[in-house]
Amino acid sequence: MNITRNNVDAQNAIITIELAKEDFQGNVEAVLKNYKKSATIPGFRKGAVPMSLVKKQYGTAVMFEEVNKLLQDNLNKYLTEEKIDILGNPLPVAKDINWDADTLSFEFELGLAPDFTVDLGAKNKITKFNIVADDAMLEEQVEFIQKQYGKVTAKDKVEEGDAVRVKAVNEAEGINAEFNLNLEDIRTKTNQKKFIGKKVGDVVTLNTKGLFEDDHKLMDTLKVDHDKVHGLEVDVDFTIEEVTSTEKAELNQEFFDKLFGEGKVTSVEELKEKIKEDAEKQFAQQADQKFTNDVVEFLVEETKFDLPETFLKKWLQTVGETPLTEEQAAEEYEKSEKGLRYQLIEGKIITENELQITFDEIKDYTSNLIKDQMAQFGQMEPSEEDVENIVSRVLSNQEEVKRISEQLMNEKMVKLFAEKVNVKTKDVNYKDFIKESYGE
The missing domain is CATH 3.10.50.30 (Transcription elongation factor, GreA/GreB, C-terminal domain)
Structure with a gap:
């Protein structure tokens, strides 16, 4: 077997794999021997079918299957050993194969991942908002709560x-x-x-x-x-x-105790402080999401690299359950190109800044999420055993593991962006945040 690589250009390459008959013939013979043991052909007892008939009936299909296995195994091994970063999957080049030849030659197209740098500290016009709950909003919220419980x-x-x-x-x-x-x-x-x-x-x-x-x-x-x-x-x-x-409900101790538990809040000022704390925690999530979106837009726009566009469109035609036409694949590429670019950028950021997530981190993060949720329902000090049992149940669901991992990675990215991206910060109330962020 011989494997060679020809770089067409910076974005595309061709892998050629040459197989001699001895590379796959032994596997073919072994499979056919097993077929012979169980083959059922009219006129012959089970296991007594002549090998010539087994080869005639199954030989070609078995050869195709064994050659395909050999190609896939060795192609994947070659890509791993040579550390070749690709986009999509290798695409076989359509060509006539002389299956009777002593040496068979197969070619695969590769779309190569681009080489680029990400400059988080580049000059930009991004604003990181800090949303504050102002007095007007606090008054509105107090009145809203009074009406809600009135x-x-x-x-x-x-x-x-x-x-x-x-x-x-x-x-x-x-x-x-x-x-x-x-x-x-x-x-x-x-x-x-x-x-x-x-x-x-x-x-x-x-x-x-x-x-x-x-x-x-x-x-x-x-x-x-x-x-x-x-x-x-x-x-x-x-x-x-x-x-x-x-x-409206009267703002007295009975009302405060009903909302927050006995003695937790004892005055209107403490009520407003509690509302302010809870509101700004929620606002911070919205501000972080806006900040992250702005950084992502900036990085996608400013991080320049070429993609193997022709290859990717061809790959998109084959990757789904239903094959796409050239026109459909082109439309799909246009819709997904921006997302693909950010996936590559994000991957490089994660690698260069060692943001990979461990399972212990996922467990700790899930535990904190559960404790926060339990606290909202008045369980301020749950036992570690109870929390661990819930964590185990949650993490037995792969969809939940994926969701929590994405949430954790998003928080890591926000923290990294806040540390490394040079932005101006601005304090605003919620109404001004909506106006400045979305012009509405």
């Missing part, structure tokens, strides 16, 4: 400050949604007053333009697509199905 009373007629359950309809736009609506959520006093004095069954018509402070609320309530909601300007009929008023 006494709700059903009413016949709408008054200022009430909540209504409405059915919103605009048949032309395909809008048909039911939801609860606090009158204070409506942006203008003019629109709020249109509900005052109305009763169950009455219809109020409002235009969607500027109906709420944030178009995302319009998207969530009316079930309108993100791309469609911005600039949407249509009349919607709101049929009142229920009217309720809420007497």
Whole structure:
């Protein structure tokens, strides 16, 4: 057997494997001998079929199978020993093979992984936001909690400050949604007053333009697509199905104990501090995700390397359950190219910064996740045995292991980016974060 490599260019190579008959003939003979023991051919007892008939019936198929095994085993071994980094899988080159020849020659196309460098410290325009819960937001949240735990009373007629359950309809736009609506959520006093004095069954018509402070609320309530909601300007009929008023819960020790446990919070100031802590923890996750996305976009844009595009399109035609046409493969390549580029960039970052994840890290990370979840339900000091049992159950599920590993790696990447990417930081409240991040 002889294996040679010919580099077509920096992105493509051809591997040629030459097999002599003696490389595979022994395996073929051994398989055929086993076939002879169990072959069933009319006119012969089982195990007594002449080898000539066995070869005639099974010889060609067995030879193809044994040659293919030999090719795959040795091709993979060669790629590993020579440390050849490839994209996709080797593709056999279609050509006529003279199976009677003393030496058989096979060729495989390779798409070579590019050689490149990643400069995390390169100059950029990325901003890392630190979202703070400001006083206005804390006041809103306190009032929200008071209403959430307050006494709700059903009413016949709408008054200022009430909540209504409405059915919103605009048949032309395909809008048909039911939801609860606090009158204070409506942006203008003019629109709020249109509900005052109305009763169950009455219809109020409002235009969607500027109906709420944030178009995302319009998207969530009316079930309108993100791309469609911005600039949407249509009349919607709101049929009142229920009217309720809420007497806000009193901010006293009984209320604090009900929310957080006895003695955990003893004043409005401590309540706000607790809300601030919880809110900013959630905000940090959103800010980190935005930061990560911005770094990824920057790295994909600024890290230059060529891909074996022609090879990858050809490979995409064969890799799925259903073969693709050239046009379909080209479309698939366009959709996946950016993701492939980042996979390569991420792989290099992980290797160069030794971010590989061990199973012990996954176990520890899972344990902390479980303890945090248990704490949310009041179990502040679970036993180690209980936690370990839950960890074992979680990690017996391969999908969960994959999800947790990705989550852990994402946190490692965020930490690395924060340390090595030169960015400016900016403190903002949540509304300004949405505005500056998404222009909405």
